[in-house]
Amino acid sequence: MSAEPMTPVRASRPRPAWHVATVVETRRETPTAARLVLDVPTWPGSEAGSHVDLRLTAPDGYQASRSYSIASSTPAGTTAEPPAGQVVLAIDELPDGEVSPFLVREVRPGDQLELHGPLGAFFVWRPGESDRPVQLIAGGSGVVPLYAMAAAHGAADDAARFRLLYSARTPADVFFADELTALAGPAFGLDLVYTREAPDGWPDAVGRLTRETLAARTIPAAERPRVYVCGSTGFVEAVARWLQELGHAAADIHTERFGGL
Amino acid sequence: MSFATRGFSGRRREPDTRLPPGQTLVQDWPVLSAGPTPHVDTADWEFTIRDETGAEHRWSWDELLALGVEDVTVDIHCVTHWSRLDMDWRGVSLDKVFENVESEHEYVMAHSYGGYTTNIPLEDLLDGKAWIATEADGGPLDPEHGGPARLLVPHLYFWKSAKWLRGLTMMPDNDPGFWEQYGYHLYGDPWKEERYW
Numbered sequence: 001m002s003a004e005p006m007t008p009v010r011a012s013r014p015r016p017a018w019h020v021a022t023v024v025e026t027r028r029e030t031p032t033a034a035r036l037v038l039d040v041p042t043w044p045g046s047e048a049g050s051h052v053d054l055r056l057t058a059p060d061g062y063q064a065s066r067s068y069s070i071a072s073s074t075p076a077g078t079t080a081e082p083p084a085g086q087v088v089l090a091i092d093e094l095p096d097g098e099v100s101p102f103l104v105r106e107v108r109p110g111d112q113l114e115l116h117g118p119l120g121a122f123f124v125w126r127p128g129e130s131d132r133p134v135q136l137i138a139g140g141s142g143v144v145p146l147y148a149m150a151a152a153h154g155a156a157d158d159a160a161r162f163r164l165l166y167s168a169r170t171p172a173d174v175f176f177a178d179e180l181t182a183l184a185g186p187a188f189g190l191d192l193v194y195t196r197e198a199p200d201g202w203p204d205a206v207g208r209l210t211r212e213t214l215a216a217r218t219i220p221a222a223e224r225p226r227v228y229v230c231g232s233t234g235f236v237e238a239v240a241r242w243l244q245e246l247g248h249a250a251a252d253i254h255t256e257r258f259g260g261l
Numbered sequence: 262m263s264f265a266t267r268g269f270s271g272r273r274r275e276p277d278t279r280l281p282p283g284q285t286l287v288q289d290w291p292v293l294s295a296g297p298t299p300h301v302d303t304a305d306w307e308f309t310i311r312d313e314t315g316a317e318h319r320w321s322w323d324e325l326l327a328l329g330v331e332d333v334t335v336d337i338h339c340v341t342h343w344s345r346l347d348m349d350w351r352g353v354s355l356d357k358v359f360e361n362v363e364s365e366h367e368y369v370m371a372h373s374y375g376g377y378t379t380n381i382p383l384e385d386l387l388d389g390k391a392w393i394a395t396e397a398d399g400g401p402l403d404p405e406h407g408g409p410a411r412l413l414v415p416h417l418y419f420w421k422s423a424k425w426l427r428g429l430t431m432m433p434d435n436d437p438g439f440w441e442q443y444g445y446h447l448y449g450d451p452w453k454e455e456r457y458w
Contacts (some may be wrong), residue, residue: 016444016457020264053342054281054457056269063263064271065283065342098272098285106268113266119457121443122295233292237405240297250297250375257292 014044021087023111025059030173033141034090034104035071038115045084046118048073048125048152049145049256052087053116056099066099069145069230069256070118072175073152087115091177092141121254123228125149127156132226135219136164137239139209139231140173142258146230147176154183163189163225165217167209167235171198191217209235211242221247230256239241277346279336281451284344291343292405297438299375299425303409308393309428312364320358322409325393328357333392335415338424338451349399352392352413353431359387366392366431370438374425379438380447381414381421383431390416393426418449418456 025037046052050073055065072088093104107113123145124135131146134153136146142165153162168174184190193213198206203211219225227248229239238258243253279288303322310318321329329353333350333419338341371379385391394413402408407424414421441447446455 013444046322053283055263056266056270056271057263058269059265060262062271063283064269064285066285069339102269114263116457119444122440150345233405237292237298244297250299253297255294255296259295 012147013121014046014118016119017042017044018164019043019115019117021113021115023107023109025109026107029090029175032173033090033106033175034107036089036091036103036107038087038089038113039085040115041085043074043085043115044085044118045074046070046072046087047121048148049123050120051145052089053117054089054099054103055114055116056102057063057114064099064131065116067119067164067166069148071144071148073148090141090144090147099133122232123254125152125228127152128157128188130176130226133161133163133219133223135225135227136162136166137214137227137229137231138219139174139235139239140164140168140228142231142235142256143168143175144230145256147180150183150188151179151226154188154232157161158187161187161189161219163219164192165191165209165214167193167195170196173201195218209239211245214239214242215246224252226254227252228256229255231258233257263383264295278417279346280344281338282453282454283342283456284338285342285435287345290406291339291341293339293341293420294405294424295377296375298404299335299373300404301322301374301409301425302409306409306427308358308426310358310362310426311430312362313366313431313433319360325353325358325410326395328353330395331392333394333413336414337415337419340445340456341420344451346446348397350392350413351393351396352394352410354389355386355391355393356389358393364431365434368435368441370430370436371421371423371426372428372430374427377423377439378427379412379421379423380432380435380441381412381417382435382448385414386429389402390414394422400411414452420445420447 021040029035051069071090074084091103091205093100306322308320336346338344392413411424412422
């Protein structure tokens with residue numbers, strides 16, 4: 001058994017702690033999802049791709065906690081937008097869910113809830129850490145942490161080349177559609193795949209992502225991109241397998257899945 | 262410090278004393294892993310325990326099963342807030358695996374195919390508390406759930422139950438494994454909510 005190489009964890013990473021968050025803004029993100037902008041005065045900042053545990057308490061003391069990816073990032077020591085005390089979440093409503101329907105439908109500005117974080121130092125992208133290109137691959141709401149990385153990359157004017165392949169059901173289901181379109185350019189390639197319905201005149205076939213499309217619309221393995229994949233388990237399993245078949249090393253493929261809560 | 266969030270009542274259900282704090286009962290089986298799923302054939306599978314002398318105790322798939330596979334029904338608790346109760350497993354008790362292993366060391370690093378590691382005190386693997394699981398929910402363990410074999414240490418958060426198990430290395434100190442280096446708790450008792458450090 002050989003010892004596995006480990007990426008050193010930065011000593012400066014803030015310890016996770018409980019924070020009180022106040023809802024500043026809610027807006028409809030897609031037909032099934034909402035964007036929540038939270039004011040968190042004690043927030044120490046968080047890296048792009050990290051997540052939080054969100055806890056709700058009922059008047060009788062009953063509590064429910066769920067993990068959510070953060071759509072924003074605020075690396076310590078920078079003057080990035082949004083400000084360090086702000087956390088942006090984008091939450092997809094799960095049918096029969098307990099917490100997500102409340103967050104998507106009921107929450108309004110002024111409401112308070114609890115966050116524990118920042119969490120996750122593995123599925124993150126740090127500006128200036130590497131010149132290697134970065135390939136992001138998102139299925140549905142799995143785009144949230146990848147959007148945070150793309151936005152951090154744009155804000156940092158980082159030299160690494162970025163590309164996002166994003167599989168969405170329909171144009172209306174695209175999270176951060178305006179922001180992603182604004183980021184697209186020479187340093188950030190945006191490729192959309194629609195699985196149910198595409199805009200009028202869309203040149204590509206509508207349907208589930210295939211290995212052929214993945215090969216054609218991502219940075220080739222020969223360029224040794226670091227790859228981040230986020231989506232449902234079925235999506236992540238298929239994409240990670242295809243990436244390895246296309247020559248990407250397992251160690252270059254970072255995965256995150258949304259679970260069953 | 263908790264306070265009520267306006268308008269939240271939650272789903273009314275009978276309180277379940279078998280659910281640790283902060284956990285929610287699920288019926289399905291969510292998957293979480295840091296990278297691609299390794300696919301290991303049982304014909305190639307091998308399990309090794311390495312002690313402080315460097316000596317290696319090895320088992321092939323058939324040799325492991327020959328130690329005796331038992332039925333296990335346990336609750337499992339994932340750090341991402343889901344729990345499953347009364348889950349049916351089959352596997353080999355680590356008591357049988359450790360029967361002829363001599364070591365003065367009190368800690369174990371579990372290693373997986375694919376490179377994952379996690380640290381566990383030896384005493385948490387013995388006395389009927391842990392297994393090398395080969396079946397779950399009435400069938401062979403799927404690769405995405407850690408097949409062909411994973412650790413099953415149900416009294417700790419489920420990231421300690423390393424998927425795609427390939428070996429255990431005895432160690433003198435409680436060195437952190439993969440998720441532990443990324444901020445997850447060194448021990449991980451769900452009843453004390455030892456999620457992060």
